[in-house]
Amino acid sequence: MRLAILLAVMLAFPAQAQVERRNHSIIASGLGVAFPSDYACEPISSPFASPTRYDGSSRRGDRNAGLHGGMDISLKAGTRLLAIAGGEIIALGEGGALEGIYIWLRHTPIDTGSPYFVFSKYQHLSALPGLKVGDRVKAGDVVGLSGATGTAGKHYGPNGYAHLHLTTFYGPSGEYEIKGMHDSMVSGQNAQLDDPLILYLEDIHDISALRGLPDKRQTVRPAVVDADGRIFPESRKTVWPVPCKVLTKH
Numbered sequence: 001m002r003l004a005i006l007l008a009v010m011l012a013f014p015a016q017a018q019v020e021r022r023n024h025s026i027i028a029s030g031l032g033v034a035f036p037s038d039y040a041c042e043p044i045s046s047p048f049a050s051p052t053r054y055d056g057s058s059r060r061g062d063r064n065a066g067l068h069g070g071m072d073i074s075l076k077a078g079t080r081l082l083a084i085a086g087g088e089i090i091a092l093g094e095g096g097a098l099e100g101i102y103i104w105l106r107h108t109p110i111d112t113g114s115p116y117f118v119f120s121k122y123q124h125l126s127a128l129p130g131l132k133v134g135d136r137v138k139a140g141d142v143v144g145l146s147g148a149t150g151t152a153g154k155h156y157g158p159n160g161y162a163h164l165h166l167t168t169f170y171g172p173s174g175e176y177e178i179k180g181m182h183d184s185m186v187s188g189q190n191a192q193l194d195d196p197l198i199l200y201l202e203d204i205h206d207i208s209a210l211r212g213l214p215d216k217r218q219t220v221r222p223a224v225v226d227a228d229g230r231i232f233p234e235s236r237k238t239v240w241p242v243p244c245k246v247l248t249k250h
């Protein structure tokens with residue numbers, strides 16, 4: 001029975017289409033971001049699935065088909081990086097080129113209020129954070145400081161490019177394996193690489209809906225954290241990964 005369905009599917013989709021679908025695991029979500037009007041937040045300098053870097057140059061075609069596998073925010077080195085939701089530290093260390101010092105968090109559906117597990121990776125930290133595997137953090141807690149580790153040389157020049165690269169995977173399970181040459185790749189069971197902005201969608205009731213997001217551009221409105229660590233709106237479970245400046249007094 002299963003085989004019959006599989007055969008039917010294979011006949012319905014020509015081989016070429018199947019290859020293309022596999023090769024394009026990075027698909028733009030159509031999401032944009034807006035912040036509360038009284039706050040100034042660092043913008044996204046290169047969104048998920050973008051073919052260009054922060055400076056408008058084209059990405060290397062040999063990595064992810066030249067598409068961005070995460071979201072970049074240009075930052076001064078030493079900027080506090082914040083947990084996008086409550087979670088547990090599941091890995092941290094020093095990765096290879098284009099990776100730098102990294103930290104991985106796992107967020108459960110209880111942490112995020114969403115019906116899936118999220119695995120988040122923060123890259124290019126200036127130093128190893130004073131956290132260890134197994135530690136718990138709350139949304140908005142500092143998980144490290146921004147830096148340029150892993151970016152010096154080649155395109156970014158000798159001083160590198162100070163920024164946060166945030167990668168997120170979404171999956172049905174909290175189970176994961178640690179893989180990769182530097183033990184820096186967390187592979188969540190059946191988890192899918194996708195746009196970090198998806199975290200801030202509030203009306204996703206089923207993980208399969210993530211890949212079916214409409215092409216129509218939607219705007220997400222994340223909660224933000226100010227310099228004193230206050231979350232606004234305070235009821236929210238997920239926050240922007242970098243502190244924002246308050247423009248007017250509340």
Ligand SMILES: [Zn+2]
Pocket residue numbers: 046068070071072164165166
């Ligand atoms: Zn990046």
